[in-house]
Amino acid sequence: MENFYESMYKLIVETSTNLPKDVRRAIAAAKLKESAGTRSAMSLATITNNIKMADDNISPICQDTGLPTFKLKVPVGANQIKMIEEIKRAISQATKDGKLRPNSVDSITGDNSGDNLGEGTPVIKFEQWEKDYIDARLILKGGGCENKNIQYSLPCELEGLGRAGRDLDGIRKCIMHSVYQAQGQGCSAGFIGVGIGGDRTSGYELAKEQLFRRVDDVNEHEDLKKLEEYVLEHANELGIGTMGFGGETTLLGCKIGVINRIPASFFVSVAYNCWAYRRLGVYLNPETGAINEWLYQDGDEIDFGQDEVAAAEEQTKQTREVVLEAPISEEQIRSLKVGDVVRINGMMYTGRDAIHKYLSENDSPVDLNGQIIYHCGPVMMKDKDGQYHVKAAGPTTSIREEPYQGDIMKRFGIRAVIGKGGMGPKTLQALQEHGGVYLNAIGGAAQYYADCIKSVEGVDLMQFGIPEAMWHLKVEGFTAVVTMDAHGNSLHADVDKSSLEKLSKFKDPVFK
Numbered sequence: 248m249e250n251f252y253e254s255m256y257k258l259i260v261e262t263s264t265n266l267p268k269d270v271r272r273a274i275a276a277a278k279l280k281e282s283a284g285t286r287s288a289m290s291l292a293t294i295t296n297n298i299k300m301a302d303d304n305i306s307p308i309c310q311d312t313g314l315p316t317f318k319l320k321v322p323v324g325a326n327q328i329k330m331i332e333e334i335k336r337a338i339s340q341a342t343k344d345g346k347l348r349p350n351s352v353d354s355i356t357g358d359n360s361g362d363n364l365g366e367g368t369p370v371i372k373f374e375q376w377e378k379d380y381i382d383a384r385l386i387l388k389g390g391g392c393e394n395k396n397i398q399y400s401l402p403c404e405l406e407g408l409g410r411a412g413r414d415l416d417g418i419r420k421c422i423m424h425s426v427y428q429a430q431g432q433g434c435s436a437g438f439i440g441v442g443i444g445g446d447r448t449s450g451y452e453l454a455k456e457q458l459f460r461r462v463d464d465v466n467e468h469e470d471l472k473k474l475e476e477y478v479l480e481h482a483n484e485l486g487i488g489t490m491g492f493g494g495e496t497t498l499l500g501c502k503i504g505v506i507n508r509i510p511a512s513f514f515v516s517v518a519y520n521c522w523a524y525r526r527l528g529v530y531l532n533p534e535t536g537a538i539n540e541w542l543y544q545d546g547d548e549i550d551f552g553q554d555e556v557a558a559a560e561e562q563t564k565q566t567r568e569v570v571l572e573a574p575i576s577e578e579q580i581r582s583l584k585v586g587d588v589v590r591i592n593g594m595m596y597t598g599r600d601a602i603h604k605y606l607s608e609n610d611s612p613v614d615l616n617g618q619i620i621y622h623c624g625p626v627m628m629k630d631k632d633g634q635y636h637v638k639a640a641g642p643t644t645s646i647r648e649e650p651y652q653g654d655i656m657k658r659f660g661i662r663a664v665i666g667k668g669g670m671g672p673k674t675l676q677a678l679q680e681h682g683g684v685y686l687n688a689i690g691g692a693a694q695y696y697a698d699c700i701k702s703v704e705g706v707d708l709m710q711f712g713i714p715e716a717m718w719h720l721k722v723e724g725f726t727a728v729v730t731m732d733a734h735g736n737s738l739h740a741d742v743d744k745s746s747l748e749k750l751s752k753f754k755d756p757v758f759k
C-alpha cells in the first residue's frame with residue numbers, strides 16, 4: 248500500500264479544488280436558464296468564475312471544507328487500521344497546505360485542533376466487498392448546507408402544503424417543503440439527497456448516501472424515478488433562485504433512496520448540499536493503493552472560461568452601483584436601497600459565531616465605528632515571515648448571528664454587515680433604527696473574494712482559531728448586493744413570502 252497516502256492526499260486536494268464534471272454540467276445548464284441582467288444570473292456568473300479560479304489556483308472552491316467524510320469499499324482482508332492512519336496523515340497535510348480549512352472544533356471548549364483531526368473527525372466508513380479493488384469516495388459538505396438538512400416524521404402538518412400523510416404523496420410534500428425551508432441559506436442552487444424510511448440515524452445516512460450518486464443517473468425504482476423528476480421540475484418553480492435572490496434555478500439535483508421502517512416510524516430525511524457539491528471518488532489498486540480511475544469525471548469538460556468575469560461585470564453595470572469605503576456615514580448608508588450593488592474598498596473586519604458572542608459580552612479590540620463586519624471564516628496560510636495570506640474567503644450564513652447582530656451594530660456603530668442568506672426581523676429593525684445595511688455576498692465564491700482581499704492588516708482573538716478569529720482585511724472591488732436596507736426592506740423576507748405562496752400551489756395530491 249505504498250501509494251495509498253499519496254492517493255488519499257490527491258483525492259482530498261481534488262475534491263476541495265476541482266468541482267466534479269457532473270456537477271459542472273448541472274451548473275452550466277442552470278446558467279442557460281437565467282436571463283441576463285438578473286441578480287441570479289450575476290450570482291451564477293460569479294459562481295462559475297469562482298470554479299474556474301479554484302481550478303487555476305488549486306485552492307478551495309469554498310472556504311468551508313466541511314467535515315471530511317470518507318466511504319471506502321475494500322476487499323476482504325484489507326488493513327483498515329493502516330488506511331485510517333494514512334487518511335488522517337493526508338488530512339493533516341492537506342490542512343497544512345491550505346487545501347482544507349482547520350475545521351475540527353472541540354464542542355465544549357471551542358478549541359480548534361488546527362489539523363482537522365479530533366474526536367469524530369474525519370468521518371471514515373468502511374464496507375467490505377467481494378471485488379478486487381478499493382472504491383474510495385470523499386465528500387466535503389460544508390456547514391451552511393448541513394444546517395439546512397431536515398427530517399420529517401409522518402404524518403405531519405407542513406406550512407403551505409397542509410397534511411403530509413404516510414404515502415408517496417406525503418413524501419412528495421415533505422421534499423418540496425425541504426427545498427422551500429432551505430431558501431438561499433444553503434447556497435442555492437442546491438442538490439438534495441432524500442432517505443425514505445429507516446430510523447432517525449439510518450434515514451439521514453441513506454439521504455447522504457444519495458449524494459454519492461451521479462447527478463445524471465436515473466433511479467431504478469419506478470416510483471422514485473417519477474418523484475425525482477417531479478421534484479426537480481417543480482422545486483424550480485418556487486422562485487427562490489441562486490442565493491435566494493429569486494430566479495429560475497433553485498434545485499440542481501434530487502436523488503431519493505428507500506429502506507424499510509418499523510411500524511411506528513415513518514421518516515423522510517433530506518440532506519441538502521450547496522452548489523459547491525464537492526464529492527469525488529477513486530478506484531484503487533488494493534496492493535499498492537495507487538489510483539486506477541477517477542469517478543464522476545467522465546464526459547465533456549466544462550471549462551468555465553475567463554469570459555465569466557467579463558459577463559459578471561457586464562451584468563453588474565446594469566444595476567445601480569455604489570462605492571463604499573469605511574468609515575461610512577449614517578447618511579450614506581440610508582441612501583442605499585435593496586437591489587443596489589456595492590463595491591467595497593478599504594478595510595473590513597471578519598466576525599462570525601464566536602466573535603458575535605464575544606462582542607455581546609466584551610469590548611471590541613478595534614474601533615468598529617462606521618466599519619464593516621464580514622461574516623466569514625477564511626482559509627489562511629502563514630508565510631516564513633509570519634505574514635498571513637488569504638487562501639479562500641467567502642461569506643458564511645448570517646442568520647446564526649440574528650440574536651446578536653442588531654445590538655452589536657448599535658453598540659459599536661457598525662454600519663454594514665456582509666454575509667449570505669439574509670437575516671431576520673430583529674436585525675431588519677435595528678438596521679432601520681440605527682442606519683445600517685445588510686450586504687449579500689455570493690456564498691461559496693471563496694476564490695473570487697480572496698482575490699479582492701489585497702492584504703491582511705492584522706488579527707485579533709486568535710484564541711478562537713483561524714475560522715473564528717477577527718481578521719482585519721484590506722479589500723479592493725469587493726462586490727455585494729444590498730438585500731436588507733435601512734428603510735425596512737428585505738429581499739429575503741420578500742422571497743420567503745412569495746416562495747411560500749408558490750409552494751402552496753403544490754398542495755393537491757399528485758401521487759395517489
Ligand SMILES: O=C(O)C[C@H](O)C(=O)O
Nearest residue numbers: 311389390391624643644
Ligand atoms: O463555515 C463557513 O465558512 C460557511 C458555512 O459553510 C456556511 O454555509 O455558513
Ligand code: SF4
Nearest residue numbers: 309389391434521691
Ligand atoms: S458557504 Fe455555501 S458553498 Fe460554502 S460550504 Fe457553506 S453552504 Fe456550501
